[in-house]
Amino acid sequence: MADTLKRRIGPALLTAYGVGVMVGAGIYVLVGAVAAHAGIYAPLAFLLAGLIAAPSALSYSELSTRIPQAAGEAAYIEAGFGSRFLGVIVGLGIVAAGTVSAAAVLRGGAGYFTGVFDLPWNMVVIVFGGGLVVVALVGVLESLALAALFTVIEIAGLALVVWAGWTAPVSPDWTASAPMYVPGIGIAATLAFFAFIGFEDIVNMAEEVRNPSRTLPIAIISSLIITALLYAGVTVAAIRAVPLEALAQSERPLALVYEAARGGDGQMLSLIAVVAALNGVLAQMVMAARVLYGLGGRGGPLGLFHHAHPRFGTPVVATVLVGASVIVAALLLPVADLAGATSFILLVVFAMVNGALIYLKRRLPDAPFRVPTWVPYAGLVLSVLALIVFGIAGQG
Secondary structure, eight states: OBSSOOOOBOHHHHHHHHHHHHHTTHHHHHHHHHHHHHGGGHHHHHHHHHHHHHHHHHHHHHHHHHSOOSSHHHHHHHHHHOOHHHHHHHHHHHHHHHHHHHHHHHHHHHHHHHHHSOOOHHHHHHHHHHHHHHHHHHOHHHHHHHHHHHHHHHHHHHHHHHHHHHHSOOOHHHHSOOOOOHHHHHHHHHHHHGGGTTGGGGGGGGGGBSSHHHHHHHHHHHHHHHHHHHHHHHHHHHHHHSOHHHHHHOSSHHHHHHHHHHOSOOHHHHHHHHHHHHHHHHHHHHHHHHHHHHHHTTOGGGGGGOOBOTTTOSOHHHHHHHHHHHHHHHHHOOOTTHHHHHHHHHHHHHHHHHHHHHHHHHHOOOOSSOOOTHHHHHHHHHHHHHHHHHHHHHHO
């Protein structure tokens, strides 16, 4: 087996990967939960969540050019704080979060699919999961090309939702005067933050990217902007077309938007949600395998993961382990409160990553791509504030 990955990815494909993993299945289920807290101000909550993520995304952009390695967060924290152990712990946490998240999304995608087609749920989970493992093994270019196709379908589905929302009869809640409840918007923004998770996965593709010092910042920043605008447009359309109570109580809120405009049962949106789920699972599998590959480069027990297939150029052992774990977890584990738990873990990581960049900027100010000094401080403060909101919400 070879020990190096193949550099085959350009900025367009990497941006599509970032958008795809962020859109994933999140927006298809989160709109209702966000609307339950923020009401007609749900679009504001999504934009606020994007603003919370933005400084950290910029920090990731600089760090990705300073340290273009597969185990991104682990390498950044190791370099910033001088602790290999802390870096490995954070890296394994990222792998675990990605695996559990992928398992939950796979469960949801299989549920959407069996709602349209009368097939055994367990079989659908195994077939979908196994098929995605094969795609991830064949090659990163093939994986990202399929992810890009899925992303196009997802965005087409969201465009359909926006069109449906603006052609449907207006909901009474849309025209009603409602006071702005700031705490509710804050809690909604922390939930909406889950829908932006994914830009950080881009950095873990660093060893397969052509010209990483240019490609990585372009992909990170572009994918965040595109996703924020998509989410705001979709949420406005949803609130315009569907009463807030119905939106908040539905497990498939965007299908309700389509039904409000066109009638029927929204099966088309359900199938698009399946595609979104598959995209999210594939992206998380690819990301988690690259993190394991990067951690394996540090030697020790994890060294067995630092091998790439000589023909396909993919980390085979890491991909098989991650894929098998995703399938088993999807079959056996009911993952409760996924959005909150995953967001909490990653906000902790974001706070640490911003702290690492603060230290690195002091010691080594020069970098291929630099952001203003205040950016990592803003990312650190916003991450901590979001964690405080999580704590308040958890006690409420």
